[in-house]
Amino acid sequence: xxxxxxxxxxxxxxxxxxxxxxxxxxxxxxxxxxxxxxxxxxxxxxxxxxxxxxxxxxxxxxxxxxxxxxxxxxxxxxxxxxxxxxxxxxxxxxxxxxxxxxxxxxxxxxxxxxxxxxxxxxxxxxxxxxxxxxxxxxxxxxxxxxxxxxxxxxxxxxxxxxxxxxxxxxxxxxxxxxxxxxxxxxxxxxxxxxxxxxxxxxxxxxxxxxxxxxxxxxxxxxxxxxxxxxxxxxxxxxxxxxxxxxxxxxxxxxxxxxxxxxxxxxxxxxxxxxxxxxxxxxxxxxxxxxxxxxxxxxxxxxxxxxxxxxxxxxxxxx
Amino acid sequence: xxxxxxxxxxxxxxxxxxxxxxxxxxxxxxxxxxxxxxxxxxxxxxxxxxxxxxxxxxxxxxxxxxxxxxxxxxxxxxxxxxxxxxxxxxxxxxxxxxxxxxxxxxxxxxxxxxxxxxxxxxxxxxxxxxxxxxxxxxxxxxxxxxxxxxxxxxxxxxxxxxxxxxxxxxxxxxxxxxxxxxxxxxxxxxxxxxxxxxxxxxxxxxxxxxxxxxxxxxxxxxxxxxxxxxxxxxxxxxxxxxxxxxxxxxxxxxxxxxxxxxxxxxxxxxxxxxxxxx
Numbered sequence: 001x002x003x004x005x006x007x008x009x010x011x012x013x014x015x016x017x018x019x020x021x022x023x024x025x026x027x028x029x030x031x032x033x034x035x036x037x038x039x040x041x042x043x044x045x046x047x048x049x050x051x052x053x054x055x056x057x058x059x060x061x062x063x064x065x066x067x068x069x070x071x072x073x074x075x076x077x078x079x080x081x082x083x084x085x086x087x088x089x090x091x092x093x094x095x096x097x098x099x100x101x102x103x104x105x106x107x108x109x110x111x112x113x114x115x116x117x118x119x120x121x122x123x124x125x126x127x128x129x130x131x132x133x134x135x136x137x138x139x140x141x142x143x144x145x146x147x148x149x150x151x152x153x154x155x156x157x158x159x160x161x162x163x164x165x166x167x168x169x170x171x172x173x174x175x176x177x178x179x180x181x182x183x184x185x186x187x188x189x190x191x192x193x194x195x196x197x198x199x200x201x202x203x204x205x206x207x208x209x210x211x212x213x214x215x216x217x218x219x220x221x222x223x224x225x226x227x228x229x230x231x232x233x234x235x236x237x238x239x240x241x242x243x244x245x246x247x248x249x250x251x252x253x254x255x256x257x258x259x260x261x262x263x264x265x266x267x268x269x270x271x272x273x274x275x276x277x278x279x280x281x282x283x284x285x286x287x288x289x290x291x292x293x294x295x296x297x298x299x300x301x302x303x304x305x306x307x308x309x310x311x312x313x314x315x316x317x318x
Numbered sequence: 319x320x321x322x323x324x325x326x327x328x329x330x331x332x333x334x335x336x337x338x339x340x341x342x343x344x345x346x347x348x349x350x351x352x353x354x355x356x357x358x359x360x361x362x363x364x365x366x367x368x369x370x371x372x373x374x375x376x377x378x379x380x381x382x383x384x385x386x387x388x389x390x391x392x393x394x395x396x397x398x399x400x401x402x403x404x405x406x407x408x409x410x411x412x413x414x415x416x417x418x419x420x421x422x423x424x425x426x427x428x429x430x431x432x433x434x435x436x437x438x439x440x441x442x443x444x445x446x447x448x449x450x451x452x453x454x455x456x457x458x459x460x461x462x463x464x465x466x467x468x469x470x471x472x473x474x475x476x477x478x479x480x481x482x483x484x485x486x487x488x489x490x491x492x493x494x495x496x497x498x499x500x501x502x503x504x505x506x507x508x509x510x511x512x513x514x515x516x517x518x519x520x521x522x523x524x525x526x527x528x529x530x531x532x533x534x535x536x537x538x539x540x541x542x543x544x545x546x547x548x549x550x551x552x553x554x555x556x557x558x559x560x561x562x563x564x565x566x567x568x569x570x571x572x573x574x575x576x577x578x579x580x581x582x583x584x585x586x587x588x589x590x591x592x593x594x595x596x
Contacts, residue, residue, distance in 0.1 A: 022436035030445075031452045145580045146573040147528050149535045149551060153558055153569060161561050255441045256532075263536055264555075275536055278451040286451045293444050301439065 008309050016302045023294045024076075028069050031283045072287070081288035086280050091288045094273060099292070102262070102269035105192070106254050108185055113193035113200065114247060120197070121204030121243075126231055128209060136201065143198035148260040152191035156264075160187060188265045195257040196250055203246030211239040241311020248304035252297050334585030340578035344571075347391055348398040355388035360543070368557035368564050378563035381554050386564045389550055390571055396546040397572070400457065401526040404464035408526075409519050411465065412472025413511065417503040419473075420480035431477070434470035442467045442529050450538045460539060464526045471525075475518045476511060483507050520583040524576045531572050547572045 063071070075081055081091040120140075124133045143151055159166045166186045211217065212235050220234045262272040274289035276282075347354070357363055362383050369379035377386035415434075419427040437445075449463045483489065484507060492506050533539030534548030545553070550568035557565045 018432075019436045019439050022433065023440060026436065026440065026445075027448055030448045141580065142573075142577060145524060145576045147531050147535070147548070147569075147576075149532065149548075150569040150573055153551070153555075153565065156558060157561055157566070161559055252441075256443045259443055259447075260532060260535065274447065275538070278447050278538055281451055283451065286448060290444055290448050294440055297441050297444075298439060 005309060009306055012302060012305050012309065016298050020295060020298055023298075024073060024291060025069070027287055027290045027294070028072060031287055032065055032068070076288070076291060081291075082284040084277075084282050084285050086277075086282045086285075091284050094285060095270065095288060095292065098268060098270045098273045101267065102258060102271060105185070105188060105262075105267065105269060106258065108189045109192045109196060109254060110251060112189055113197045116193070117197040117200035117250070118204055118243070118247070121201040122208055122231075122236075124201070125205045125208035125212060126227070128212075137205075140198040140202045143194060144202065148195050148257045149264065151194045152261055152264050155191040155194055156187060159190065166190070188261050188267055191264070192254065192257050192261045195261075196253050199253050200247055200250035203250060204243045207242035207246050208235060208239045210242065211235045214238075241308060244311065245304045245308045248300050248307060252300040252304075255293055255297050333581045337578040337581030337583075337585070340574055341582055344394055344398055344575050344578075347394045349395075351391045351395045355391040357385040357388040359384070359389060359392050359545070361385065361388070368554065368560065368562040371563050377567040380550075380564045381556065386550075386567055389545065390547070390568050393545055393547045393550050393568060394571070396540055396544055397527060397531065397548075397575070400461055400540070400546065401464070401523055401530055404461045404526045404530070405468065405519060405523045407461065407465035408468040408522060409472045409515065412469045412474075413476045413508075413515060414503075415469070416473045416476035416480050417507055418499070419477055420484045421499050421502050421507070427477075430473070434473050437467070438470045438474075440467075442525070443532055446529060446533050447536075447538065450533065455533070455538055455541055457540070457544075460530060460533070464529055467529065468522050468525060472515075472518060472522060476515060479511055479514055480507050483510050517583050520579050524579050527572065527576055 072082070079092055081095075083090055084094060120136055124136045127133050212231075217230060217235055220230050225234070258269065259271040259275065261267065262269045263275055266272070270289055270292065274286060274293075277285035277289065363385045364375065364379045364383045366379055367381055367383050369375060369383075371378050375385050375387065377390055380386050380389060415430055419430045445467050446463055449459065453459045489502060489506050492502050497505075530539055531546060531548030531551075534546050535552050537549075537552055540546045540549050542549075547568040551565055554562060554564035554568075
């Protein structure tokens, strides 16, 4: 690690923090557009004017928007994003029970999809132009360009309805054995993996092909190195940075996917909490969930860029 | 140098031609839907709910016993219409801002690029959910939201092209002549941007279709009595376990549209990767 690299990484982290701040303004701004009186909506039409005025003061609704933003941001940073407007529970408590479920789903999906997608992408790159490569390309392009819910519904149709391999709907409430756990998570994890894998396989294939096209690989080929040696010894070590970058970027697709998948399978995760909160217009919950998702997304993007910086050999000698 | 300015007519290979044909088909359906649909959207045609494909009802019947073929044809109007409107808005806004940023440069360019980059770093479905939560899911709100989400992408593409063109001699000449910002944007730079921007429009259109059908699928997009393809999939989800065509057909309709546009833009003269800016 030299100074140039360190400076690039620190700059990248600073940009991420700045972006997260702008995102917080956007999220708060979008939700502050809410027409009508929130206090009135919470208490209902029958509420006395005094009660509405009291709640308005308690929710800081009588303060200007910039002050409310600061109060909200301060609360968020202290781990207290307020209370739900619907069931009056603290938002942190609601999120606390849901976040681990979503993280578990994401972790299982990553563990399942990363090795599989890399194998697909690398083998397709090595046998570029073959029938195998063209079929995988066609499938992955197909999956990338259709909605996540189509991929998920087709997966349910194939594995649960036609083949009866997996149960269509499952509850994670009573999981006691490993076999039970496998059965209940299988369908959501498989559907979500399809969404993430297609992108990851495409990007890792492109990354490795970029390296295979370089002149030092041609040199290795000319001096008579075997195909396995060329790929494993010459191409892969240099493609590793771009591939890890591709993996991190693809994992950010988990986010869009997880919103759809948790809804389809009625999975008690953070995304389902957010979708339900949007339907009931429970703004504190929506805001907090949106910030958690954006922070996670930015974290993956930043990680991808930092890996790209660390893996760039041109920066090492500078 | 803008390699995009070619006079050669694009020759469409077979997959591009297929894409163009499917897209043309859906555009015609979107325009003519009320006249070619066998039944009206709300007409109960059969006592069988979530019925199979038959000669009378080629796409089966939905969860209330309505003709699914008619509902898909009428849904094309909303999916294609709303998405096209949002994409057009996003492209016009993005290109205008990009031209202004490229020609003016300086703080305008810096601030615009920084803020729009932040919008890009929000996952699109999440941004859509936040706006729908506060403003509700009316058609104008959906169109405006999708337009705002995809303006930065259009801005990025157009800006990188415009910056290059801005450095060319004929722009310098125009500036030396004493032409104003608006004239240079409109007369010197815009005509040289149009072809690559058309490709960009197609790409953006696919994202908007995916976003809006995703929102509708969650029940937070197009609201009854209107139904786009995403809402049709949602309404008939209970038919999924029986493999009912009522849930599969609208989903396939979305797939044919988005894949067709992807095939088409892959064969337009300026290829762009389908990966950037999603």
